[in-house]
Amino acid sequence: MKKIAVYCLFTLLGISDFLPLNSQFIAPTLKKFSRQDTLRGSITPERVWWDLKYYHLDIVVKPSDSTIFGSNTIIYKALKDFRVMQIDLQEPLEIFKAEQNGKQLSFTREGNVFWVHLAEEQEPGKIYSVIVSYGGKPKVSARPPWEGGITWKKDKNNLPFVASSCQGDGASLWWPCKDHMYDEPDSMLISVNVPSNLTDVSNGRLRSVIKNKNKTKTYNWFVANPINNYGVNINIGDYIHFSEVFKGEKGDLDCNYYVLRDNLDAAKAQFKQVPMMLSAFEHWFGPYPFYEDGYKLVEAPYLGMEHQSSVTYGNGFRNGYLGRDLSGSGWGNKFDFIIIHESGHEWFANSITSEDVADLWVHESFINYSENLFVEYHYGKDAGREYVLGSRRNIRNDKPVTGIYGVNFTGSGDMYYKGGSMLHTIRQIINDDEKWRSILRGLNKEFYHQVVSGSQIENYMSNKCGLNLKPIFDQYLRDVRIPVFEYIINEGKLTFRWSNCVQGFNMPLKIFVSGVEKYIKPTPQFSTIELETVNPVIVTDPNYYAASINLTGK
Numbered sequence: 006m007k008k009i010a011v012y013c014l015f016t017l018l019g020i021s022d023f024l025p026l027n028s029q030f031i032a033p034t035l036k037k038f039s040r041q042d043t044l045r046g047s048i049t050p051e052r053v054w055w056d057l058k059y060y061h062l063d064i065v066v067k068p069s070d071s072t073i074f075g076s077n078t079i080i081y082k083a084l085k086d087f088r089v090m091q092i093d094l095q096e097p098l099e100i101f102k103a104e105q106n107g108k109q110l111s112f113t114r115e116g117n118v119f120w121v122h123l124a125e126e127q128e129p130g131k132i133y134s135v136i137v138s139y140g141g142k143p144k145v146s147a148r149p150p151w152e153g154g155i156t157w158k159k160d161k162n163n164l165p166f167v168a169s170s171c172q173g174d175g176a177s178l179w180w181p182c183k184d185h186m187y188d189e190p191d192s193m194l195i196s197v198n199v200p201s202n203l204t205d206v207s208n209g210r211l212r213s214v215i216k217n218k219n220k221t222k223t224y225n226w227f228v229a230n231p232i233n234n235y236g237v238n239i240n241i242g243d244y245i246h247f248s249e250v251f252k253g254e255k256g257d258l259d260c261n262y263y264v265l266r267d268n269l270d271a272a273k274a275q276f277k278q279v280p281m282m283l284s285a286f287e288h289w290f291g292p293y294p295f296y297e298d299g300y301k302l303v304e305a306p307y308l309g310m311e312h313q314s315s316v317t318y319g320n321g322f323r324n325g326y327l328g329r330d331l332s333g334s335g336w337g338n339k340f341d342f343i344i345i346h347e348s349g350h351e352w353f354a355n356s357i358t359s360e361d362v363a364d365l366w367v368h369e370s371f372i373n374y375s376e377n378l379f380v381e382y383h384y385g386k387d388a389g390r391e392y393v394l395g396s397r398r399n400i401r402n403d404k405p406v407t408g409i410y411g412v413n414f415t416g417s418g419d420m421y422y423k424g425g426s427m428l429h430t431i432r433q434i435i436n437d438d439e440k441w442r443s444i445l446r447g448l449n450k451e452f453y454h455q456v457v458s459g460s461q462i463e464n465y466m467s468n469k470c471g472l473n474l475k476p477i478f479d480q481y482l483r484d485v486r487i488p489v490f491e492y493i494i495n496e497g498k499l500t501f502r503w504s505n506c507v508q509g510f511n512m513p514l515k516i517f518v519s520g521v522e523k524y525i526k527p528t529p530q531f532s533t534i535e536l537e538t539v540n541p542v543i544v545t546d547p548n549y550y551a552a553s554i555n556l557t558g559k
């Protein structure tokens with residue numbers, strides 16, 4: 006175990022998933038959480054005593070009756086002698102058997118949690134394994150990927166097209182595991198048995214394909230890196246495969262593409278954006294974080310998801326987000342939203358993973374911002390700026406970006422656009438593009454393959470830029486108000502302050518005084534500076550996400 010992590014419900018549709026349209030938002034503080042929420046979202050005593058090392062998920066997936074049966078071998082290091090283990094598996098799936106060293110273990114069920122009672126002493130520092138056998142008909146996703154579950158579809162040739170997606174709802178929707186982001190196995194083997202006319206594509210590298218006598222094949226995929234629970238996936242279909250090698254910062258990176266047979270030509274054209282994505286993100290963020298596992302883009306029967314080293318794709322082989330430019334700037338039609346956004350999560354979500362979904366901004370704010378960085382890398386700084394400013398039309402300012410800790414509860418969908426705008430604003434404050442890039446790359450080095458809290462990211466950025474950014478993070482992540490720059494011009498003097506802001510909000514600001522740029526340091530208290538211009542026109546730099554008002558009404 007190294008890490009802890011969460012997800013990507015990208016964009017508008019994703020947001021409306023946890024906040025149904027036409028309904029009042031519930032203030033998070035008023036929401037009542039259940040014991041199940043706490044068991045799902047916190048590091049319980051039955052979780053904390055064991056450190057995940059390895060999973061072998063070994064399953065039979067049957068499209069003919071929509072079932073999954075199999076086992077998960079869980080290898081862990083005991084951190085102390087504790088005899089109850091929490092294993093998560095959601096209804097209606099059942100655990101049939103749990104065993105350790107060949108001996109059956111007793112267990113009880115409490116909703117989506119199984120309490121497995123260990124018979125032998127768990128010696129601290131020692132490695133143990135538990136094998137859990139399970140199965141049934143997993144929940145069918147009504148609206149993948151925003152509602153977790155399995156999607157059982159048919160392709161145009163009437164062949165099964167099946168995929169898992171479980172961000173938010175949790176991996177325990179379809180397999181038994183420690184379903185909390187704080188702990189990840191160091192590696193994982195995923196064995197998936199499917200009808201022999203179909204292919205399974207999961208995470209990592211394909212180690213072997215075993216032909217069985219009963220007209221099935223077993224695909225063995227090995228992940229050599231720590232992996233998020235929700236990143237683990239199955240994709241089963243009549244896939245055709247093509248590949249290329251990207252010459253990256255760490256050498257040769259295998260890029261493998263799996264699409265339905267009929268879509269080969271469309272995919273070969275559209276997936277040319279993969280090397281463009283890799284060039285841009287390696288420039289800004291550093292090397293792709295999973296060279297050992299390769300990069301895959303896999304067609305799925307839903308829009309897409311950042312499954313680690315097997316990013317899933319269902320954007321119809323066209324640019325934009327299902328053909329739309331979410332920024333309204335025109336630049337969003339220059340790239341395939343799903344290829345860029347979901348792959349960006351390999352850096353922020355899969356390599357750097359947030360411990361609690363309350364800090365999901367660590368995934369989504371950086372990756373919303375990465376869209377702008379992609380545009381900037383290929384089309385110039387002005388284009389990137391236009392993209393991020395255009396994206397502000399999607400900000401709601403409905404509730405804080407951060408959610409509630411310990412109960413699997415995310416904050417506002419503003420974690421995307423507002424978070425991206427916050428990072429763009431911080432970049433203006435730093436006002437040094439190379440330093441900014443070194444911070445983005447530094448984050449990926451410092452927290453490589455780690456599970457983090459949001460405050461670790463905040464502190465790192467403050468330390469590296471030499472400014473206390475806490476009031477800025479407080480303002481944009483933990484408050485819904487947009488700071489207002491209030492000013493008065495009087496006899497060649499400019500009097501100004503921040504209002505509508507958190508206590509101590511002292512964000513430096515760039516303004517233009519009759520077209521001449523000037524850096525000032527407003528605080529919540531009024532201060533006055535002399536201007537050299539008579540009857541100046543004051544304009545704030547629109548790159549800062551803030552409002553402004555001339556208090557004299559002029």
Ligand SMILES: [Zn+2]
Nearest residue numbers: 013014015372
């Ligand atoms: Zn995302």
